[in-house]
Amino acid sequence: MxxxxxxxxxxxxxxxxxxxxxxxxxxxxxxRPPQDTAEYATERSSSAGSFRVTYSTDAPVPVGRLHAWTLHIAQIDGTPVTDATIAVDGDMPEHRHGLPTRPRVTRNLGNGDYLLEGVKFQMGGWWVMDFDITAGGHTERVRFNLQLKK
Ligand SMILES: [Cu+2]
Structure with a gap:
């Protein structure tokens, strides 16, 4: 027994x-990570096409170090979205784990720019960063893919 x-x-x-x-x-x-290099662009449209979102950060994007991003959010015609609420989530889909930190937007810099602090990628590889952007009474998601070197 x-x-x-x-x-x-x-x-x-x-x-x-x-x-x-x-x-x-x-x-x-x-x-599987996307093969099309356009999927790794730093400027992307949101899920329903209302927002165009661009990020900038250190180059190359650091691994193993806290750093900040600046997001720029505009309408499709380029008009800055100055009153957005932004939720963020990062993930390694192949590994089924997320970020070791909880980054968040800490400052509205004006003119459609937002400061995102507390970003840390703990390893190289394929990452996704999802932003849920709420403005004008609705929420849309934008996804950035990153391929980070170890
Ligand atoms: Cu991983």
Whole structure:
């Protein structure tokens, strides 16, 4: 009886290990990094096309160091969006983990510029940064892809 249970738990942990390895090896086609270089642009349109968002930060984007981003948010015609509320979330889809910090917009710099502080990427590889931007009574998401060198 005891022996059977031990064997069963061994099988379960082997299966879990195999799953973990598969995830780490990018075996899941749904989470492959985008191949199109346009997906890595620093200027992107939001999900429903209302906002055009640009970020600027240190170049190259640092790994393992706290740094800040400046976001510029405009309407499609270029008019700055000066009263946006911005939520941010960063993620490594292949690794199923997020950022080690909780970056947030700490200052409205005016003219559509916003200061994002507390960004830290703990490793190189493919990252996504999602911003949920609320202005004019609706919210749209913009996603930036980054390929960071270790
Ligand atoms: Cu990772």
């Amino acid at each position: 005891q022996r059977t249970m031990q064997r069963r738990s061994l099988l379960v942990s082997s299966a879990m290990l195999a799953l973990g390895v598969a995830a780490g090896c990018n075996a899941d086609a749904r989470v």
